[in-house]
Amino acid sequence: MSAQWWEGERLDERRARAAWSALAEPGDLVAGALVASLGPVDALALVGVAARGGLHEAWAQVVGPGPDADGSSRSRDPRVERSVRRWAARFADLDVDADLGALAELGGMFVVPHDDAWPRGLDALGLAAPFGIWLRGAANLGVALHRAVALVGARASTSYGERVALELAAGVVDAGACVVSGGAYGIDAAAHRGALGRGGRTVVVLAGGVDRAYPAGNARMFEAVVGEGGALLAEVPPGRTPTKSRFLQRNRLIAAAASATVVVEAAWRSGAMSTAHHAARLLRPVGAVPGPVTSVASAGCHRLLREGSAVCVTDAAEVMDLAGLVGRDLADEPVVDARRGDELDPESARVLDALPRRTGADVAAVAARAGVTAYEAEAALGLLELRGLAARSGSGWRWLSASNGSGR
């Protein structure tokens, strides 16, 4: 098998990035630094030479003389050396064209920085940014993710959490934004279904290849996501399996792709919590949905709220407000009927309180009970009468119920 494609050939940048996404594990900062410093093509050449020859030869050929005039100080950096050996060990199995071909067969595309489809939010990851995105679905992913909210949460969700995730996702797409989440059962799936149920767009960020429906039970949902103009994306090539470390690194992509991350339900320690912390590190807003304190599925959300790491969000308007994707007006205070007498001056309010409900009372009695002078009581009673809150009753006054008052 092996690296015949490599013999005598320098890859273009896109294919070099595809190769890097196969060689280095997601989030590998040493790979990120090397690619940033040499460019993906030369960095890949370094690994290729190292795979066939020695590390010293690789440095000499690709990097040339280093800052110490003989390159030795750079070639001896133990962290880089160790990493290059690691990538070189995988080099023999590398087949970029097969990976790109597998994606093309699925109708997908490999997206790299500066492509229109590239989600600009990922750039905030710096050296931890993916080398490229293996994408199925929305060719205009970059545009879609310009207005996007991550709704994440536990696999071990409750029906309460799933219902909230569904409703928040529906509200997010109704507000013209895109949902982002993982592909797991529970909250992730409920969020995607909520978006799909409104004909909205949603993006599934996978830990394995985009050809791998993981978990398999969500395969049909993934197809629906692609069919509705959403997308499946991954930073590892097709065919790769999700591993624990890939799941953890996948979370940074979710956080970086969206304008804000909302945790719907999460245990005290969980992947959703890691996504929230990634978002916080990226200085993106983080929201948490509260739930019953008796529910362990909400413990992570409450922890975020308690630590001040997240803002309490209870509906889609608050989510959009958090993400800064709409003006504050969508998250207005709920309309509450002004209570009877709320807008009264203090004396009138006390007089209203002091009025008997059934029989009438004279002004002096009302004044004494309210703790105001008779003059103040008279003035207040006139005001209350005008507002339909008090009525004359014989020689005295009585309280008027709202239903009576509204009939006036």
Place this chain on the structure above:
Amino acid sequence: MSAQWWEGERLDERRARAAWSALAEPGDLVAGALVASLGPVDALALVGVAARGGLHEAWAQVVGPGPDADGSSRSRDPRVERSVRRWAARFADLDVDADLGALAELGGMFVVPHDDAWPRGLDALGLAAPFGIWLRGAANLGVALHRAVALVGARASTSYGERVALELAAGVVDAGACVVSGGAYGIDAAAHRGALGRGGRTVVVLAGGVDRAYPAGNARMFEAVVGEGGALLAEVPPGRTPTKSRFLQRNRLIAAAASATVVVEAAWRSGAMSTAHHAARLLRPVGAVPGPVTSVASAGCHRLLREGSAVCVTDAAEVMDLAGLVGRDLADEPVVDARRGDELDPESARVLDALPRRTGADVAAVAARAGVTAYEAEAALGLLELRGLAARSGSGWRWLSASNGSGR
């Protein structure tokens, strides 16, 4: 009837304060300022003279020449004049000895500042502090309230909220502190019952007189509170009815009496929210218990959390921590079993991920799958074997389940 007790008599400070608590409505800042400036005895004399004669005569007799050398500027302050007229209107019905006698018959005591039983927390109210406290129960109220948490909430509570209030109250008294709340149905009652259920102390702050069981359905509970060493307290004399404004002012007493206020359930606008705002104004910590976002009974709590006015609290340890009544150690993070492999270095964790579950795989295959060198894989496998996480399988290695591993 009337003010015969007054003729020719100067009341002692305690009786003068009792008189003021009958004359002025709770929270009357003008009364507070007058009493603070003249002392309760002279301030009462001012009202007594005003009730029988004119306001000008009252000022001349009691206050004497004011800052303008003729007292005119003070006597003409319209706000004070209006207030004195108001108190004077109530003066005729004042009967301090009858009020104190009614309390004594109930076995209660009237507590004033500098008494041992005086709750020092109330002093933070400044001019809005009550003139005295009409108290039934705990003679050592001041000591009891030295460690106290207010648990407040909606009358229209849910069974969820009541359960949480019960459990928080039980936890608060278990931690050696006292519960404070109003006397309403719903969360207030659940909090008191939770404390009583553990044989703990709880304090009911009433809006009407301490002889008035309001609501009547809680009468037996109020007696149990007194019987268990707790207390009923009010700032209006026995016999007085609770009014809307007295309920609102009562909330400031709850907030001031406790070291912290926790809202268990509250609608968007409610008395419990007013208590929380009083506590915040007094710079006392405020906690809010989250609940389902679908529950209007939790909307007020979520509002407090969202606005950053309250800290999210989910159990009694967090409540005590909020109140600063224990060291932080009681609100430790829940004990979570360290997950398998969580404490491993990154390479070993990846090797653990890469191990096949059933059949063995040789070191090179494991290394390639994990993305590490063969040397690193060998080192990691040795470590994992020592920890019972990996086992040799033929010439290769396989993953070891926790149950197998623990049997070693």
